[in-house]
Amino acid sequence: MTAPHNPGPAPQGAHSPLERLRALRAEGRLAADWPAVPPLLAELVDSGDRADADVLADLSACGHLLATVDTGDVLARHPDVPLITAVITGHGTLAQLTAPLTAELARHGLLTRPVIGEYGAYLRDLTEPGGELAAVEADVTLCLLDAGAVFDELPLPWGPADVTEACARLTDRIRAITTAHAASGHGTLVLNTLPLLTDHLRQLVDERRRMELGATWREFNARLLRLASDQPHVAVVDLDPLIAAGGPVADARMTRYARAPFGVGLLAAYAREVGHIVRARRGMAKKCLVLDLDNTLWGGVLGDDGPRGIAVGGDLRGEPYTALQRVVKQLAAQGVLLAVSSRNERDAVLDVLREHPGMTLREADFVRVEASWEPKDTHLAAVAEALGIGAESMVLADDTPAERALIRARLPAAAVVALTGEPALHVERLLADGWFTTPRLTTDDRERTARYRDTAARHALRQRSGSYERYLRDLGLRVELAPPRPDEWARIAQLSLRTNQFNLTGERVSEQTVAAAAAAPDRLVLAVHVTDRFGDNGLVGALLARRASDGLHLDTFLLSCRVLARGVEQGVVAAVLRAAADDGLPAVHARYRPTPKNARAAAFYPSLGFWANGAAHGAARGTQTFRHDLADLPAVPGHLTLDLRLGDPAARAVRAAASAVLTTDRATEGATHESSEH
């Protein structure tokens, strides 16, 4: 990458993804064929044994070509492609970030509009309200700082105390930037730790002062990393581990002659991190890791070598597989659902998962074990159906190139992790992409695996119960609808990111938005908790509403697919309509905005007696607005026990004097959706 010791270009067949992208560009078809780009890049990254640096270099080469395409052309032909406006600014020349950033975002199906800040003007651009960059409504603002931001300010000669002072000044500046960014309300601000170079450290000949400088520097970076903890719109990329994994910070010649503080290798690694930061904030984080078994979770082939012949735990040969299993278990503890997809005899697989002394992962760690001779896309489809998630929420880690190619071809929305013939690299490969990155983990995440296992028990009950109505009655559903506690705000924000199928407006709300709404006297926030005889489903939904002179407006209503189609969604709205009627409000208004995933919710409001009254003013294309006149109220489905509590701020909103407990045994009207599955 930056080090020019590569003896030649990576081996590239005439039909390598990079060659094909070049051909598309040469024929002027890149804009027209834009949907072909993400699968092409997925193929490039699924590179088996090629060195990571070569793959990143090819990816940047693709990004450079992609960046020459006019985004307007792409959008004119493919209006549904999400456009990410990325402001790139910082202490040095950073235009070289455009290529890898464009490629990384394109891997995720996102189109990049880069806006490069003027050289040396980052502080002005990011803090002055009237500045050029302030007018750009950025989805993500990348403010890349390097050690020059500190060292360029020092007197000559300098000592550690001068560095401490300069670091303090830079900290103040960064605070000013985060404050201005929070006020602007646009997207995510991405900062980074500043790498300290030997060029700086070794200018001090005194060991003690060197160590002091090192300590001062780490304290500065630590403050920077802590900045994000109370600022949900800020992410800080820690460059140190990226440098440790990928090599040099910069090419000194590029730094001196072109003022480029970071080499293309580091920029490529950084761009990958940014890609996942953007993904996570768009609700695109993956939910389920599907693992192959033979030569992935253990060494050898179970069908040939037998349970005693496979390598896992114990000896040297099993060590890398145990390391991978421990990492996978660690991911699972943070809410990543695990599944197995293996072309093996099911009973033999279950025996190993239950009995093999070397295994770290056990049957109970997996929400689903698909072991059969069916093709793997069938396995993944079965896992998706059982969990009520889509292929776009899944990642397959597999050492067999043909299996990965099959998934890329048949389920292009799923991601693949290319494991190689060297199991010692499995962990690195698995973690090379932050597929499961999330802005903030909630307690709900940690309990997810148990919850999805309850889902399996519910499926079993459903099979026994015969009719769906009987099944619903047997479930014993209790719905609690109440203003969230402050510690639940983050969970609601996260739910809005993860919920796609029943998200009536497709809106994502931040923790700050929830907090602000909870505090506002004219706003109402209700969290939906659901329990049944199999356990507590936790906080599975939220409703954000606003009171105006013409009635109550339901701005956001979302419900996890975990509890969909059990009458909960109807019950929640029925209860809110009742409360609004009791309160003498003239009407309840609602909105539905179609997204690629929420088509099944289109008829939801009309099914509860809402009337469509056209498109919203100035709203996004396709938004429908509805009105309920509260004359004929739908009943809460009879199989639900529903408890609506309106807290203090909410009470002011709806002026419901006391808590309204709505428990009804009436017939299940308005439950026409219950037959639809996720």
Added chain:
Amino acid sequence: MSLLSTDPRLADVLGLFTDDLGVEVTERDVDTDLDELHGWDSVNLLRLIMLVEQATGRRLALPAFLEARTIRRIHALLGPDGGAEGQR
């Protein structure tokens, strides 16, 4: 990329511009100021230097490249004598 050679032909340099940098050029553009080429951006020069260094394994003299104003000059700098005769 056909720059494995330490003495590339002018056509190879034009190919590098078109295929790798995405800047469409023909032989008529070899004396045009780089800033006047459609799609040119100074980042392209940094990328070109990197690509050539990767492909040839040789270190280029950056100041001369960063001061180059035309494709002909870049071609001369890529030659075995590093452009000593290519001043124009």
